[in-house]
Amino acid sequence: METGRVNPGTIRKLWPSEARKFRDHLLRLDAASRHMRFAHAVSDSFIEKYAHDIGDVGNVVYGLFDGDEVRAAAELKTIGSVWGLDAEAAFSVEQPLQEHGIGTELMGRVIRAARNRGVRNLRLVCLADNAKMRSIAKHYDADLRFEYGEIVGEIVPRSPNYFSLLAEAVDDRFGFMMAVLDLQSRIVKTNTDLRRRDVI
């Protein structure tokens, strides 16, 4: 496959109402990627329930949108019911888009979101043979240590500052704007299609 940085779509936070898109993305992962993502074999019904909980308090999920579909995701989850010093992150990129720099981009967003929430230790729980996650973590000066066959990369984000808070806010605004523009263009397209067919 051709490699290199590409820009296939917009990265923005998912809304709780977009759980279906997140679910469809996870269900589209090939068997090996699904196994790597969850660090063990999971069923479709597990994913249905897992994605449904996207709106749980505290979870931040970034999605890479290709049109209306999510093709890659990064999750930042609290450990416990409120944000504390520790959080967990997980990443998934659909196979045709892997090794184009998307996981690295998503990692940057997750580290910034973690920093802005006061997280000190960001744990990436992956299988030991997940060489790509180790490569990505190295980009962000992660300190990796091995535990019982899993890689636990602990990233210590810097303290939040005005710029990191502003950058996340601007990104959210941009993401919202792109979502509205995308919705508008789909409404216009639907109306045009209906007019063509003399339905309205």
Ligand SMILES: CC(C)(COP(=O)(O)OP(=O)(O)OC[C@H]1O[C@@H](n2cnc3c(N)ncnc32)[C@H](O)[C@@H]1OP(=O)(O)O)[C@@H](O)C(=O)NCCC(=O)NCCS
């Ligand atoms: C792991 C995953 C999220 C990475 O996303 P991605 O978009 O493919 O990653 P990127 O293209 O940003 O970066 C991949 C890095 O791994 C490197 N890499 C690829 N194959 C490698 C290998 N066999 N050994 C070492 N490094 C490797 C690439 O060179 C690149 O590093 P570089 O930027 O320094 O060159 C994605 O492949 C995926 O979804 N995999 C399945 C699910 C998974 O494993 N999730 C992580 C567990 S939470």
